[in-house]
Amino acid sequence: MASIDVDDVTLHFPIIGAGDRSVKNTLLSIATGGKISGGSGTILVTGLEHVNFQLRDGDRLGLIGHNGAGKSTLLKVIAGIYTPTQGHVEVQGKVLSTLNITLGFEMEATGFENIILRGRLLGLSSAEIKLKIDEIAEFTELGRYLELPVRVYSSGMLMRLAFAIMTSLESDILLMDEVIGTGDARFIHKAEARLNEFMNKAKIMVIASHSDDVIKEFCNKALLLKNGTVFAMGEVGEILELYQSDEYQD
CATH class of the missing domain: 3.40.50.300 (P-loop containing nucleotide triphosphate hydrolases)
Structure with missing residues (x-):
């Protein structure tokens, strides 16, 4: 409980x-x-x-x-x-916070590398990250950009990556400061179902x-x-x- x-x-x-x-x-x-x-x-x-x-x-x-x-x-x-x-x-x-969803990103590392780095920071094992990485990459729609350093990303692209990583996780308690935005109107529409599912997984949510x-x-x-x-x-x-x-x- x-x-x-x-x-x-x-x-x-x-x-x-x-x-x-x-x-x-x-x-x-x-x-x-x-x-x-x-x-x-x-x-x-x-x-x-x-x-x-x-x-x-x-x-x-x-x-x-x-x-x-x-x-x-x-x-x-x-x-x-x-x-x-x-x-x-x-x-x-287990507590998951979206107070700073880009925390732990390394700007000189690639998108793929940041998925691994951010996943480890959030407590995932290497095996767990390996199981999630393809799904996260597909959801971002960033394609070959995931092979580039995230310093070349627009703010919207960076938020897409951060959003995809965060919403792939599960927690008992979810803490949110405003609903996560992605900086991209078309992507926000796609993300609604994923966001709802992410929020509903938690046993307790404070927003x-x-x-x-x-x-x-x-x-x-x-x-x-x-x-x-x-x-x-x-x-x-x-x-x-x-x-x-x-x-x-x-």
């Missing part, structure tokens, strides 16, 4: 040497979420504060909130990229998105964040309605 337990998670980001008033004013002017405090050379930005929730098999959680509300930060805490300042996160099951349609299509519950705290959690329609309400916007 897969599970995620987030228990009283708080996360502070200390900014050393930022106590100058002009710097603090600049931070305050650009911040759209979280809380800023401190002085005497150090400013503390609170990314998350006292966040609690539990997820089990079959849960599809949509993270909702304005820019800076803490959605991506929470995903990174669950993924183990950030360590909470307070509280803890307990995760049971951050600004799209109501995405949240409605893929999620069975939603968590609304404001200034790094949980404003509400519950049924998708109810939480989306609350997100648009004056109660949340104030």
